[in-house]
Amino acid sequence: MRNIFKIAIVGLILCVLLGTGTALAFTPTEKGTIAPRTVWSDRGIKGTVSGKVVTSLDQSTGVSGTYVALVNAMNPNIEYFNTTSDADGNFEFTGVNATYSSTLMKGMDGSSGTYQQGMNEYMIYANKSSIGEGYSSSFGIDTNYTSTETGPVVIYAGIYAVASPTPTSTPLPAPAPTSTPIPVTATPAPTATPAPNGQITALTLTITAAIVALAIAAIAVYFLYLRKK
Numbered sequence: 001m002r003n004i005f006k007i008a009i010v011g012l013i014l015c016v017l018l019g020t021g022t023a024l025a026f027t028p029t030e031k032g033t034i035a036p037r038t039v040w041s042d043r044g045i046k047g048t049v050s051g052k053v054v055t056s057l058d059q060s061t062g063v064s065g066t067y068v069a070l071v072n073a074m075n076p077n078i079e080y081f082n083t084t085s086d087a088d089g090n091f092e093f094t095g096v097n098a099t100y101s102s103t104l105m106k107g108m109d110g111s112s113g114t115y116q117q118g119m120n121e122y123m124i125y126a127n128k129s130s131i132g133e134g135y136s137s138s139f140g141i142d143t144n145y146t147s148t149e150t151g152p153v154v155i156y157a158g159i160y161a162v163a164s165p166t167p168t169s170t171p172l173p174a175p176a177p178t179s180t181p182i183p184v185t186a187t188p189a190p191t192a193t194p195a196p197n198g199q200i201t202a203l204t205l206t207i208t209a210a211i212v213a214l215a216i217a218a219i220a221v222y223f224l225y226l227r228k229k
Contacts, residue, residue: 027127028071028079035080036072036121039110040143041097047146050092051136053085053126056156062089063155066128070096073123073138085126096122096148099140126153 035041053066066085070093072078085091100107100118107114108121124136136153 031079033078035097038097038108045098045143046095047141048094049096049148051150051153053089054152066126069125071123071125098143101143103144124150124153132156
């Protein structure tokens with residue numbers, strides 16, 4: 001159960017990386033490791049793995065001279081076999097131990113518990129130093145169909161690309177001189193002309209009349225009501 005969980009995690013990570021166009025690949029360092037022993041290899045059942053190396057920029061044309069390795073899908077650092085792709089980008093591995101039986105639905109140890117592990121035991125690693133590197137999907141060798149096609153192994157271009165020099169910006173031409181506008185003097189708004197000294201305005205007359213009226217009213221009240229008391 002733990003192995004199935006590990007395979008699922010590795011598969012999920014690889015799917016995310018491939019889906020986003022990013023290949024987080026590592027050159028195997030444990031080379032010459034003997035392929036995993038299985039109940040099927042003990043019976044002499046082995047298979048052939050083949051495929052084609054392409055780039056993420058052109059998946060119709062094979063990449064020749066690519067380093068190709070058959071690795072452990074759960075630990076791609078472990079390499080079982082390696083070869084070089086031919087002029088058309090094709091590669092092939094023979095004598096690879098079978099890992100599961102699709103008819104019996106049994107895995108590497110002959111039980112159903114390792115069936116999923118057996119279906120995802122191997123993976124292909126490809127590296128072209130002038131272009132980039134990448135992985136295939138995980139796979140296994142079926143005892144009933146021992147010739148396995150991995151499908152295109154995509155190398156994600158640009159990982160080893162040499163940075164291009166940064167282009168210098170071209171200065172823009174100086175703008176053509178424009179005619180100098182003629183200054184326009186703003187005309188101040190007209191101000192009210194104060195009334196000449198000694199001239200009585202209408203407002204002054206109104207205020208004066210109101211004061212006189214109030215004084216007369218106060219005197220009338222005094223004589224008519226307050227004085228009698």
